[in-house]
Every structure is written in C-alpha cells, then in structure tokens.
Amino acid sequence: EDQVTQSPEALRLQEGESSSLNCSYTVSGLRGLFWYRQDPGKGPEFLFTLYSAGEEKEKERLKATLTKKESFLHITAPKPEDSATYLCAVQAWGNNNAGNMLTFGGGTRLMVKP
Amino acid sequence: GAVVSQHPSWVICKSGTSVKIECRSLDFQATTMFWYRQFPKQSLMLMATSNEGSKATYEQGVEKDKFLINHASLTLSTLTVTSAHPEDSSFYICSAPTSVNTEAFFGQGTRLTVV
Numbered sequence: 001e002d003q004v005t006q007s008p009e010a011l012r013l014q015e016g017e018s019s020s021l022n023c024s025y026t027v028s029g030l031r032g033l034f035w036y037r038q039d040p041g042k043g044p045e046f047l048f049t050l051y052s053a054g055e056e057k058e059k060e061r062l063k064a065t066l067t068k069k070e071s072f073l074h075i076t077a078p079k080p081e082d083s084a085t086y087l088c089a090v091q092a093w094g095n096n097n098a099g100n101m102l103t104f105g106g107g108t109r110l111m112v113k114p
Numbered sequence: 115g116a117v118v119s120q121h122p123s124w125v126i127c128k129s130g131t132s133v134k135i136e137c138r139s140l141d142f143q144a145t146t147m148f149w150y151r152q153f154p155k156q157s158l159m160l161m162a163t164s165n166e167g168s169k170a171t172y173e174q175g176v177e178k179d180k181f182l183i184n185h186a187s188l189t190l191s192t193l194t195v196t197s198a199h200p201e202d203s204s205f206y207i208c209s210a211p212t213s214v215n216t217e218a219f220f221g222q223g224t225r226l227t228v229v
Binding site for chain 1: 118120148155156157158160163205207209216217218219220221222223225
C-alpha cells in the first residue's frame with residue numbers, strides 16, 4: 001500500500017526565514033510525486049511534479065527536490081502570502097484507476113509572520 | 115494550467131434531502147475524474163473514481179448508494195449525496211487529469227453543511 005508522510009504538521013516562520021518541508025513516501029513504483037498548495041476553503045493548486053530521483057524544480061521562492069525515499073519543498077525567504085497548507089501526493093505505476101490516482105500526505109500548515 | 119470548475123462552492127441542506135455537486139473540466143476532456151472528501155485540518159481522502167461512460171469505482175468504506183456518481187460526458191461529473199445527514203457535512207473536492215500520467219487539477223471545492 002502506498003504511503004505518504006509529511007513533516008512537520010505545522011510550521012511557523014518569520015518573514016524571510018528559509019526552511020524546508022519534508023515528504024517521505026513508500027510506493028511500489030513511483031510514477032510521479034506532486035506538490036500542491038491549498039488555501040483555506042479552496043481546492044489544491046498544482047505546484048510541481050517530480051518524476052525521478054535527483055530532479056529539481058523551482059517556482060519563485062519554492063524549490064522541490066526528489067530522492068528515492070523523500071521529497072523536500074524548500075522555501076526561500078518566505079513572505080506572509082506563502083502561508084498555506086502544502087500537500088504532497090504520489091502516483092504509482094500499476095494503479096487500476098487510469099493510472100492517475102493520487103495518494104496524499106497529511107499536509108504541512110505553513111504560517112509566515114511579517 | 116487546466117481549469118476545473120466545481121459548483122456550488124457551498125450548500126446548506128436539511129437532513130434527509132439530497133444534494134448534487136457538479137465538476138466540470140472547462141478547457142479539456144476528462145475521461146476520469148476523482149472525488150475527494152476533506153475534514154477540517156486533514157488531508158484529502160479519495161472517495162471514488164468517476165469514469166466517463168461506465169460505473170464509478172468506489173474506495174473501500176464509501177457507500178455507493180449514498181454517494182451517487184454520474185459521469186455523463188467528457189467534461190462533467192456529478193456527485194449526489196443522497197438522504198444527507200449531519201455526519202455528511204464536509205468539504206468535497208473533485209479533480210481531473212488532463213491526460214493519462216499527468217498531474218490532476220482540482221476544483222474549488224464544495225462546503226456541504228447538513229442541518
């Protein structure tokens with residue numbers, strides 16, 4: 001069974017204080033690892049997809065990296081508007097549901113104070 | 115990115131009534147859509163996979179007769195919560211991939227409150 005664990009559950013940062021969010025996963029065969037941002041009362045917003053160990057992707061203050069066991073979402077010099085819940089999900093090979101089914105982690109609630 | 119529209123964004127209904135939630139892919143066709151449920155401060159739980167032209171696939175523990183899914187076209191899936199009870203109150207979210215092996219794009223979510 002695919003499993004995704006995110007840590008920490010909650011993270012408070014001062015504006016400008018860089019940090020990293022962790023996503024550990026166990027999957028039979030990784031098809032893709034996804035990062036989403038979710039604001040309260042909204043659906044998740046797609047950020048990144050990573051497919052193989054060593055891959056990195058960047059978008060503004062966010063950078064996602066991937067190893068064979070975990071992924072990190074690095075946040076550089078965060079701003080208050082980066083406050084949200086960040087969700088990690090994996091997609092595995094061999095799923096019956098058209099191969100697109102995602103297994104989500106519990107999320108990390110990030111709060112950035114000015 | 116691709117756009118998935120979910121309607122309504124919130125609904126309040128009386129216990130015992132049924133509520134229909136729509137999920138539309140606005141600029142692409144989706145043969146598969148996914149329905150999730152999210153409790154406060156928790157992650158998304160997959161309820162079912164909606165397949166265009168065929169029956170939905172439900173996750174273990176999800177009542178098929180209570181959560182009716184219809185995927186009548188390549189751009190529309192509906193979730194009907196039948197005979198709703200207060201314990202069905204939750205945030206329901208749909209998603210759709212633009213094609214096989216791509217990321218899924220999510221709707222805005224529907225906050226259902228059963229009173």
